[in-house]
Amino acid sequence: MAVTGSADALAALLRVLAADRGAVEELVRAARTQSPEVARLPATETRRYVAALLAAGFAAYEGHEDPGARDHAEARRLGADRAVQGVSVAGLLRGVQAARARAVELVVQHGRAAGIPDAVLLEALLTIEGYAGAVERAVVDGYRAAERELDAERNRRDAGTRLLRRLLLGEPTGEEPDPLVRFGLRADGRYHCLVADPGDPLRVRALTRRLAGCGGVFGVVQDRLAGLTPCLPPAGLLDAGVLVVAAPARPLAEARVMHGLCVAALRVAAGQRLRGLHQVTDLAGETVLAAQPVLAELLSSTLLAALDPAEEFHRELASTALAWLDHGQRLDQTALVLHVHPNTVRYRLRRLHELTGLPPGPAETGDRWTVLQTVRWWWALRTWLDRR
Numbered sequence: 001m002a003v004t005g006s007a008d009a010l011a012a013l014l015r016v017l018a019a020d021r022g023a024v025e026e027l028v029r030a031a032r033t034q035s036p037e038v039a040r041l042p043a044t045e046t047r048r049y050v051a052a053l054l055a056a057g058f059a060a061y062e063g064h065e066d067p068g069a070r071d072h073a074e075a076r077r078l079g080a081d082r083a084v085q086g087v088s089v090a091g092l093l094r095g096v097q098a099a100r101a102r103a104v105e106l107v108v109q110h111g112r113a114a115g116i117p118d119a120v121l122l123e124a125l126l127t128i129e130g131y132a133g134a135v136e137r138a139v140v141d142g143y144r145a146a147e148r149e150l151d152a153e154r155n156r157r158d159a160g161t162r163l164l165r166r167l168l169l170g171e172p173t174g175e176e177p178d179p180l181v182r183f184g185l186r187a188d189g190r191y192h193c194l195v196a197d198p199g200d201p202l203r204v205r206a207l208t209r210r211l212a213g214c215g216g217v218f219g220v221v222q223d224r225l226a227g228l229t230p231c232l233p234p235a236g237l238l239d240a241g242v243l244v245v246a247a248p249a250r251p252l253a254e255a256r257v258m259h260g261l262c263v264a265a266l267r268v269a270a271g272q273r274l275r276g277l278h279q280v281t282d283l284a285g286e287t288v289l290a291a292q293p294v295l296a297e298l299l300s301s302t303l304l305a306a307l308d309p310a311e312e313f314h315r316e317l318a319s320t321a322l323a324w325l326d327h328g329q330r331l332d333q334t335a336l337v338l339h340v341h342p343n344t345v346r347y348r349l350r351r352l353h354e355l356t357g358l359p360p361g362p363a364e365t366g367d368r369w370t371v372l373q374t375v376r377w378w379w380a381l382r383t384w385l386d387r388r
Helices: 002-019 021-034 043-062 073-084 089-113 118-169 203-212 252-271 280-290 293-303 312-326 331-338 342-356 371-387
Strands: 190-197 217-221 224-229 243-246 276-279
Touching: 002 021, 002 043, 002 089, 002 118, 021 043, 021 089, 043 073, 043 089, 043 118, 073 089, 073 118, 089 118, 118 217, 118 224, 118 252, 190 203, 190 252, 203 217, 203 224, 224 252, 243 252, 243 280, 252 280, 276 280, 280 371, 293 371, 312 331, 312 342, 312 371, 331 342
Parallel strands: 243 276
Antiparallel strands: 190 224, 190 243, 217 224
């Protein structure tokens, strides 16, 4: 009866220890002290697992369970998480074993203080040690399984990047080309080319996983995230701070050309501080004009030679004319945007005409400009304002 009573007292003591936040903190401290790699992680990461494993271990003793019969899913998850976080298996085990040793010390210390015989404590510790050994094996199993997954993911990512560099840049791989079918591509298929500027490098992996849900292949090409996909991602799939430019679906033979256009359009969109998903066709005008900086400067300095960059009034004239062109040569719309009277817009356009020869618009002649006239003067005005 005395032994049975002592065993019951020990079971009650273990339940108290399992729920004791102070005991959990001591195990956490031991693990972080003995393993610098674990110590670099947030303490909450270690605390969560220690509390769960401590409770499960003491429950296993109380239920007289076979240590090998438990699922140990939490232990495998611990091993997998540490592999993903870059903790070495040696560093992980140093932390686990330090927490295990401190748990044994606490059981002995509190058990003796409660008057529990050493024989009962020894029997309990043997059971707990069996559970702890099974936990360590499960931790290592989870770690190794995650390692294999990470290696497979890394190999697939590297293969995808090689394939993209071959398709988007025309680079020879120096080895057997990766088969298209491995990435769900077909030689006769049509695919959207995407390029993205995630901003923060830490977002690249998260963005890649989201885009990969649409199918295709993605990787880092020329320091940008790029990819080929059979369908565009929904707008809600992207973070608000991410910029993505996409080309219409085209045959794989045109992927290299589409990539060049997307990269050029991405630069333009980034310069305009755009975010979200944008079609390269929607940025076509700005992209084409941005590709000719020397011609833009010649046009600006020739058509607007009479304007002085130091003159605020001249900048006002140029800004008004650009707004007028951006709003369909409408005096009322331009005045509304600039918060002035339509007559003010008319006056400024007349003064710019006197200074530069800007052709009169529909407000004066009733005739709208031709498309080429509009492009030429819009480009000159935009360049002059941007560069000064």
